[in-house]
Amino acid sequence: MWDVLHSRYQVVGKLGNGAYSTVWLCRDLVEHCHVTVKVCTQLGIPVERELSALKHLNSLPASEHIGRTFIRTALDHFELPADPKSSNPAPFPCFVYKPMATSLYQFRKLFPQNRFPKQLLKSILQHVLLAIHYLHIEAKMIHADIQEGNILLSLDDPNILEEFEEEEWRNPSPRKIDGDRVVYLSRLMHMHMTYDKYGPPILCDFTEARFGSATYTDLIQPDVYRAPEVILAIPWDEKVDIWSVGVLIWDMFEGTHMFKTAGGPENKYRTVNHLAHMVSLLGPPPVDFLKRTEVDWIPWKYFDKQGEGNWIGKASVPEDSLEQLEENLEGEDKAQFLAFVRKMVTWKPEDRCSIEELLKDPWLN
Template sequence: MATILKWATKAFRRPPSPPMCFPTSGFETVRPSDVLDEERSEQFKQGQYYPANIGDVLISKYQIIGKLFFGTTSTVWLARDLEGHQYVTLKIYTRDEGKQEEFQIYKQLNLGSSWHPGHAHIRKALDIFTIPSSGGDYPCLVQNPMWESFRDLLCRNPNHRFTEDLLKSGLMQIFLALDYLHTECKLVHTDIKSDNILQEIEDKSILETFTQAELKSPSPRKIVNGFPVYASRRFDLPKVFGRAVLSDFGSAVRGDERRNHDAQPNVYRSPEVMPKTDWSYPVDIWNVGVMVWDLFEGKHLFYGNDPDGKGYSTRAHLAEVMGILGPPPLDMLQRGKRSHEFFTGDGRWKQDIEIPTGVGLELSEKFLEGRNKEMFIAFMRGMLQWRPEDRKTAKDLLQDPWLND
């Protein structure tokens, strides 16, 4: 019976789609003096980017349709899976970019239960492969296409802040994703920020519109040292927004292993990371709390700008946290390998930076009133605690009264 089913599945499988023919003329040629996209990167100058061409078919399966954006270590392309008959994105990393640990994390993401409601709110890998080259191989990550990030939504809003309803909806989905990540996959993200929360593309017509635009009006491009560089093209505004999805697991680590190395973007760095105490899942909860302030209040809760004028410093950041939360518990300081740099043995602040006053959460919150404000501040306090063990878990936060009001 199994043999018959296997034969039947193979017999009725839809054959691969033929590759599309993209124009090889009729496009704008960018002037040599105009710097385009990844040309700005030092990696490009060193010849580390993959020389992708629109219309190319990679590993006899993925046809490149157009460039979506670029980063310091990769370019991202909309492509068509000719075998699966669906649109995908290809994130092609620079040559020999060490991505084995990140790819192992993506494999770990698929091991959790698909029945968990947070499973759908994690951006997973559809495929991972390598493009061979005589000068070094190019790792490639295949994923579902996504629309813009929460940060992009913030920029689109004239007030540069989320409404209360939009914030609550997004957070419910992010806490589902985090509960899946922490409990099912045993992973810590360590880089939760508005850039890394994307929206699924519910309105698939924008993918077809993108393709037709590339066919009818090819992307501007130029040739640099014999290699093509294309201008990025944006998706149109969708008619329907999809689910919020937690993405970018390049900094993720296992949560069941002891660690105290530096992690997280500066302004999102949690109190246990700064003095080098052991840390795990609760750093993600702190991340979310600080990000909420960005999204709802329209500004950072912490900046960490040192008065010496040299930019971010741990001592300035710790002073700001004390201004919001009060002094850290002595037992927490006793765990930190760097605590002695900032505090005396009995927990007194010893740096020559003043601790801000009049900046508690209640005074800093500007948009809510009465009981609603009290509930919101209580919600924030569930995430912003000195001791990681005093913070609520993602599962706890899903039941928060303010979030469910």
């Protein structure tokens, strides 16, 4: 702690860690402000994707598209020297960002029943949709991992950062010695429950981002948010981001996942349960959609190839509907909300509405 990275960024405290990185609050000794430094502790394709995506975003010309302001771009990037004792002595890539407050996932926990109020949800969605529109239209990118943990509230109050630093100085975070390393416990920033204490939500984390091709076939998205074309090995495009927003809305407003995906003796995620509940809520998939697969056996493990594409998977189809599962609204408001969701959550990607259409939707306005 308090080391200076890259002869410029003095470490103040640990903010968190993920599968591939640790994140630190630092003081920029040149610009005299706080920054966040993400240190990639494991190398691999996700880190390479993020570096490529951030370089691509920073290379784009200035734009008047408001969505650009809701995308988190890097202020700087550098490498820390490799550990000579490591079996893989490669340098550690580091990304420098403007500090953020908290993720939508953490922020939602402050609200009753883990649900955002309707007006707050609408505001969040408008910002997120504008960010995605910029990615798709001007950056020609697919985010491919839109979830609450990758949407951070911006931080307009610098006092929160000063308080964090002062608290770390007065009451240092717990740590332990692990061989020749010191492992620090993360310190949480103070969170306000009122949305007006923060700036707009910012779309972050480009470790799954794609650009440069029209379609892709590899596996993306957290399993519970995975679009049907991804599950069924059908070439996918930017419309996977539209699907993600549709299912994400359910988390934020209903406090639970849209699709029941767990099953089996261990009650864990199973593709067969996920698809069965899609059939329950969306109806059976069109056969011509299933035939787009690039791995012929995958769809027909769950759907009848010879007939109308009826369900034959080894899990029962629940008797559910979005109308039954939605618990917050009534009457016309509920009907408009579900119509809005259904514009994003469809079997065929081409049936999902465009960002422009979604931003004009009557429920959102």
